[in-house]
Amino acid sequence: xxxxxxxxSARTATLxxxxxxxxxxxxxxxxxxxxxxxxxxxxxxxxxxxDAIKNTGWDDNRVLGSAIGVSILGLVLLVVALSPGxxxxxxLAWDSPASREEWVLENHGLTRLARYxxxxxxxxxxxxxxxxxxxxxxxxxTPVHETSAISKAVHENVKAALDAIPLAQDFSIETHTSARxxx
Amino acid sequence: MWxxxxxxxxxxxxxxxxxxxxxxxxxxxxxxxxxxxxxxxGPSRIRDSLPIQMPELxxxxxxxxxxxxxxxxxxxxxxxxxxxxxRTFIYRSETGDxxxxxxxxTIARAAQQAARHSSEISDAEIRIxxxxxxxxxxxxxxxxxESRALDGMNLIRETLIPDLEQALGSQFVEKHISxxxxxxxxxxxxxxxxxx
Numbered sequence: 001x002x003x004x005x006x007x008x009s010a011r012t013a014t015l016x017x018x019x020x021x022x023x024x025x026x027x028x029x030x031x032x033x034x035x036x037x038x039x040x041x042x043x044x045x046x047x048x049x050x051d052a053i054k055n056t057g058w059d060d061n062r063v064l065g066s067a068i069g070v071s072i073l074g075l076v077l078l079v080v081a082l083s084p085g086x087x088x089x090x091x092l093a094w095d096s097p098a099s100r101e102e103w104v105l106e107n108h109g110l111t112r113l114a115r116y117x118x119x120x121x122x123x124x125x126x127x128x129x130x131x132x133x134x135x136x137x138x139x140x141x142t143p144v145h146e147t148s149a150i151s152k153a154v155h156e157n158v159k160a161a162l163d164a165i166p167l168a169q170d171f172s173i174e175t176h177t178s179a180r181x182x183x
Numbered sequence: 184m185w186x187x188x189x190x191x192x193x194x195x196x197x198x199x200x201x202x203x204x205x206x207x208x209x210x211x212x213x214x215x216x217x218x219x220x221x222x223x224x225g226p227s228r229i230r231d232s233l234p235i236q237m238p239e240l241x242x243x244x245x246x247x248x249x250x251x252x253x254x255x256x257x258x259x260x261x262x263x264x265x266x267x268x269x270r271t272f273i274y275r276s277e278t279g280d281x282x283x284x285x286x287x288x289t290i291a292r293a294a295q296q297a298a299r300h301s302s303e304i305s306d307a308e309i310r311i312x313x314x315x316x317x318x319x320x321x322x323x324x325x326x327x328x329e330s331r332a333l334d335g336m337n338l339i340r341e342t343l344i345p346d347l348e349q350a351l352g353s354q355f356v357e358k359h360i361s362x363x364x365x366x367x368x369x370x371x372x373x374x375x376x377x378x379x
Contacts, residue, residue, distance in 0.1 A: 004267075004321060004359035010189035015196045016262045022199070023255035030248040037241050057228050058217035067211035074203030081197035089361065094340065102359045109325075109363035116328045116367060164333050 001097050005104045009085035018077060093166040105165065107131050114138060114173075117161040123150045125180060129158075134169055136162075140177040147177035184308055184321060185264035195258055272315035272351075287311035287318070287351075294347045301343075303327060303335030305365040311351070318351055320344070323361040336362060 035043050042050055056063060089104035111129045118127030118138055129138045138158065142150045155175050162171055272285045291309040298307035306325040313319035322344075326335040339360065348354050 001357060004186060005361045007186075007189055010187040010192045011196055012187050012192060012262050012264070015192050016259055018196065018199060019255045019258040019262070023252060023259065026248050026251040026255055030245060030252055033241055033245040033248060037245060053229075055228055058214050060214070063229070064211055064214040067207045067209075067214060069207070071204050071207030071211060074200045074205070074207055077200030078197055078204060079200075081193045081200055092336075092362070100357045102357075104361050106361060106363040112364045112366045113328055113332065116364075119368060161332070164331070165336070166333070 001100045001102065003102055005102060006087060006089045006091060006095075008087055011080055011085065014077070014080050091168040093168050095168060105167065110162075111136070113161055113165075114158045117157045118154045121150070121154045121157050124154060127154065131171075135172050135174065137174045137176065140175055141180040142177060143180065145179050147179055151175040151177040184266050184310060184323060186266070187262060187264040192262055195261075199258075267310050267312040267319070267321045269310065270312055270314070270318075272318070285315075285351075290347070290350050293350070294343065297346070298324060298339075298343055301335075301338060303330045303338055309347075313356065316353065317356040318353060319357040319359075320347070320355040321359045323363060325363045325365050328364045328367050332364070 032043055032046055041047075088107050090107055090110060092103040092105055094103040095101065111131050114129040114131075114136055115127050118124055118129065118140060123142050123144045125141045125143055127138055127140050129136055136158070138154060140147075140150065140154055144150055154177075155173055158173055162173075270287045272287060287310075291311050294309050295307045298304045298309075303326055304324055305327050308323045310321045311318055312321065324335070324339050326332060339362075344355075344358065344360075
């Protein structure tokens with residue numbers, strides 16, 4: 001079964017931005033060449049630049065620097081293309097490739113659920129959960145000075161909410177509480 | 184429900200990266216080695232290394248740039264994600280005297296409406312693809328975060344999808360289900376304010 005939801009990043013933004021830059025450069029160069037072919041002279045807006053680089057030698061520092069820059073850009077694109085990338089979903093226990101059923105939970109949905117459960121805990125002013133792999137880190141702000149009880153309550157509420165969902169993996173929950181506001 | 188072709192996009196990106204790396208590396212190597220040769224043979228200009236006196240060079244260059252333009256444009260267009268295609272299922276009677284067709288989009292829309300009427304589900308997006316005898320389900324359900332998540336998920340698995348299969352007249356050979364939660368800021372269940 002080919003998965004539809006539980007896939008790694010396709011690097012769409014990187015590819016589109018790179019392709020648009022290359023498209024812009026190639027179209028501009030093509031227009032310049034066509035003007036040169038049809039009229040016999042280079043366009044005025046580029047002839048100044050051409051005169052400046054006419055006598056540039058291979059040993060020019062600008063040539064070496066530009067070439068190194070292009071190489072680094074190429075290396076970055078290669079690494080981005082070959083590195084695995086994160087998944088945006090978490091498998092549910094109901095997921096079964098043998099039965100050809102794919103059941104996933106969106107990661108941002110999971111953080112929304114954790115945020116809701118944390119915010120409805122007594123004494124919590126705001127909560128910001130962040131999911132990294134199988135770790136959920138929740139930053140809590142509270143006006144209460146004794147933060148240990150708040151932190152423990154949030155941890156229990158979020159854990160209970162996650163345990164109620166048939167997830168295929170367990171998540172560890174970390175809470176970091178800061179006292180803000182209050183009197 | 185938009186999904187790009189990840190393998191193709193990564194292959195194109197890797198190819199572009201490799202070409203840039205090789206081109207930049209070749210020019211950097213030439214520039215670097217020309218510094219050591221310079222003292223013996225004198226500095227050389229880049230234009231002296233190119234066959235610019237060749238009259239066809241401009242035509243070849245224009246042709247190469249046109250090809251690069253088309254490839255870059257195809258790369259941008261192919262990066263657009265797509266949804267699973269809608270289907271028209273055609274059913275033929277066993278006796279051969281009747282043919283009926285069914286637009287899967289109609290059934291999917293009805294299933295979406297039915298899902299949205301439940302208290303646990305805020306939104307549903309359903310697409311039925313595949314063939315009449317082998318239908319494939321692609322669905323995303325957004326649950327209300329304030330309701331019990333397991334109730335909503337059981338409703339989807341044990342009621343909504345079986346009802347959909349019953350309406351379709353056959354079981355799905357593949358199911359791709361995604362669950363999401365609608366964001367909502369929670370009010371603390373018991374708020375106590377003390378003022379001194």
